[in-house]
Amino acid sequence: MRNHFSRRGFLKTASAVAAAPAAAAQNPSPRTNRRAAFSPSSHLEKLSENLYRLEDTCNVYLIRDGNRAALIDFGSGKILDSLPQLGISRVDWILHTHHHRDQCQGDPLAVERNIPIAVPAHERHLFADAENFWRNRRVYHLYYVRNDFYTITENIPVAGVLRDYEKFRWNNREIFVLPTPGHTPGAITLVTTVDGKKVAFSGDLMHSAGKVHTLYDMQYNYGGSEGVDMAVFSLSRLRELKPELLCPSHGAPVPDPDSGIGLTIDRLSEYYRFQTGGGQLTEANRPYAVSPRFIAHHQTTSSFYAIISRSGKAMFIDYGSASGVYFSNFLNATPATDRIRFVEHNIDTLRQRHGLKSVDVAMPSHMHDDHMNGFPHLIRHHGARVWCYENMVDIFQNPRGHNLGCTLGEPFKVDRAFRHGERFKWEEFEFEMTHSPGHTEYQMALFVSIDGARVAFTGDAFFTNPAAPQSDGALRHNLIFRNHVESDSHLKSIRNILDHEPNLIAPGHGKPFLVNRSDLVATEEKLRKQKDLFHQLVADPEPEFGMDPSWVKIYPYQMVVKPGETTRGEIRVQNYRPAPMKVEVALVLPEGWSAEPGVLRLEAAPRAHARGEFLLRTSRERPHGQSRVAIAADVMADGRYLGQITEAVVDLPA
Ligand SMILES: [Zn+2]
Numbered sequence: 001m002r003n004h005f006s007r008r009g010f011l012k013t014a015s016a017v018a019a020a021p022a023a024a025a026q027n028p029s030p031r032t033n034r035r036a037a038f039s040p041s042s043h044l045e046k047l048s049e050n051l052y053r054l055e056d057t058c059n060v061y062l063i064r065d066g067n068r069a070a071l072i073d074f075g076s077g078k079i080l081d082s083l084p085q086l087g088i089s090r091v092d093w094i095l096h097t098h099h100h101r102d103q104c105q106g107d108p109l110a111v112e113r114n115i116p117i118a119v120p121a122h123e124r125h126l127f128a129d130a131e132n133f134w135r136n137r138r139v140y141h142l143y144y145v146r147n148d149f150y151t152i153t154e155n156i157p158v159a160g161v162l163r164d165y166e167k168f169r170w171n172n173r174e175i176f177v178l179p180t181p182g183h184t185p186g187a188i189t190l191v192t193t194v195d196g197k198k199v200a201f202s203g204d205l206m207h208s209a210g211k212v213h214t215l216y217d218m219q220y221n222y223g224g225s226e227g228v229d230m231a232v233f234s235l236s237r238l239r240e241l242k243p244e245l246l247c248p249s250h251g252a253p254v255p256d257p258d259s260g261i262g263l264t265i266d267r268l269s270e271y272y273r274f275q276t277g278g279g280q281l282t283e284a285n286r287p288y289a290v291s292p293r294f295i296a297h298h299q300t301t302s303s304f305y306a307i308i309s310r311s312g313k314a315m316f317i318d319y320g321s322a323s324g325v326y327f328s329n330f331l332n333a334t335p336a337t338d339r340i341r342f343v344e345h346n347i348d349t350l351r352q353r354h355g356l357k358s359v360d361v362a363m364p365s366h367m368h369d370d371h372m373n374g375f376p377h378l379i380r381h382h383g384a385r386v387w388c389y390e391n392m393v394d395i396f397q398n399p400r401g402h403n404l405g406c407t408l409g410e411p412f413k414v415d416r417a418f419r420h421g422e423r424f425k426w427e428e429f430e431f432e433m434t435h436s437p438g439h440t441e442y443q444m445a446l447f448v449s450i451d452g453a454r455v456a457f458t459g460d461a462f463f464t465n466p467a468a469p470q471s472d473g474a475l476r477h478n479l480i481f482r483n484h485v486e487s488d489s490h491l492k493s494i495r496n497i498l499d500h501e502p503n504l505i506a507p508g509h510g511k512p513f514l515v516n517r518s519d520l521v522a523t524e525e526k527l528r529k530q531k532d533l534f535h536q537l538v539a540d541p542e543p544e545f546g547m548d549p550s551w552v553k554i555y556p557y558q559m560v561v562k563p564g565e566t567t568r569g570e571i572r573v574q575n576y577r578p579a580p581m582k583v584e585v586a587l588v589l590p591e592g593w594s595a596e597p598g599v600l601r602l603e604a605a606p607r608a609h610a611r612g613e614f615l616l617r618t619s620r621e622r623p624h625g626q627s628r629v630a631i632a633a634d635v636m637a638d639g640r641y642l643g644q645i646t647e648a649v650v651d652l653p654a
């Protein structure tokens, strides 16, 4: 079933924060600002009828709408003194391009005056939760050298969130939020029309034609130039929007943005190649046609594939970050409770060069974020439907439920799920899906003929074997216990491949490669050996007890409950034994909390699951004032006391 409205509704309720302008009156009486020792000597400059600039610790731009105004960044807050001369009685919003102190050091003054503040979605924590950032920021052993040290020292209440690719509405105005990482990983550019001109407020993405304000801000990791790579990509997207005036945070407004951006791209590109010994920019990565209807991109963080039908509809297999630089640096910049940032890539290229008209369906090879962190974007901005193997559904729709490797911290809706061995048709193509465990329990292998080739999409199950002569002929595989792997998982997936005899394997990383039967047989042999090793090494006769850290688990793993309220959870047991298993579980909780029943008793059939429900009662006071606490479960299995072998976390929102 396809229903745009319910999907949109689902995404809306799933997204965490909505804009909520403060309603209280703004206090016009100036107070002493203990945070500002100095004041800028500059004067307000009129750029056009309703656009002004004040050179403060950063440029502060003011857009006027009658007697109201919105400010882009805030500097020391000095601009508030100029409002009477412009006949402005109220500032409706401060919109920040990024989190650096020079942009927002006056914000406490705005808070005192009830001026609501909106911030980039992926830097929200560096305003609202700045004090927590400072408690956790590593200074010793510093290799992550990114300049998030330029974060404000006290929490700033955030009233609105500026989400990538969305339009922020202020009165009758739409302000488009373009993600422009570079100067910071979470930075945005705000694009809107002022006095008939398309204006881009680009923060510190660039300073002036061919110049940047700082180089050190674009270095995130030891010796790296990641921010430079991102800035080139961001500037290229900004240039495509054809702004007529560029308003940077430092430097004078740029009246000819196209040539100014072009020169900056050229110089940054040269600098990047110099520093990386000829490294390829993300902006230079392009997909290629394996065959006319089968397009591959192997330079993205995980490979992604587009099958493009005669009608121009595309099915994407995976769609993650634009490059390894994007994935790893957005990941490092993501707070523990949020999702990784996503910036759109390559869809225009597929349209221009490969006949794509729409992204109809997106299918994840498996449930890992590097392969599908673009899916919510495809749903929201391209109307794509998501189809997947059935055991992935709950992980996508309820990612808080699980503690597995590489989940995405944003739920999204699945439109159709398939069983092991199910065949289906999409456009002129016929598919068969099989369960393909090993790399993770939550992975498919998808078989289809495209342009005469028998292709298998196998996610991260198998990779091409190393070049001879070292090669034993076997495909490479990997092993991550947190992904849920059992002793014969890998064997199941190689046997699927042997049964279907594809001639082309399209892996989750790297280019599609030709495969023959002897490679597959050698792989099966190797994986039989792996199974033997598991049995030799694990003390328990059932090796899964030494391979699955979550054979007893609390579900959901990340619970949410308001302080003083109750929530339901489950204890889930996977019995790997060939005999029934009796399990008793008691939750270990903060002072003042309780669980019903006090001891949960379960009996799991041989090699089967069992689950039992509990009710968790919390106290009105948050334990130690914390918004997230851990709980554990004390476990007895078949009369043996195993102790607190499993756990979960509980979020306590206000
Ligand atoms: Zn800055």
Ligand SMILES: [Zn+2]
Residues within 6 Å of the ligand: 302, 368, 370, 371, 460, 508, 509
């Ligand atoms: Zn992967």
Ligand SMILES: [Zn+2]
Residues within 6 Å of the ligand: 366, 368, 439, 460, 508
């Ligand atoms: Zn993976």
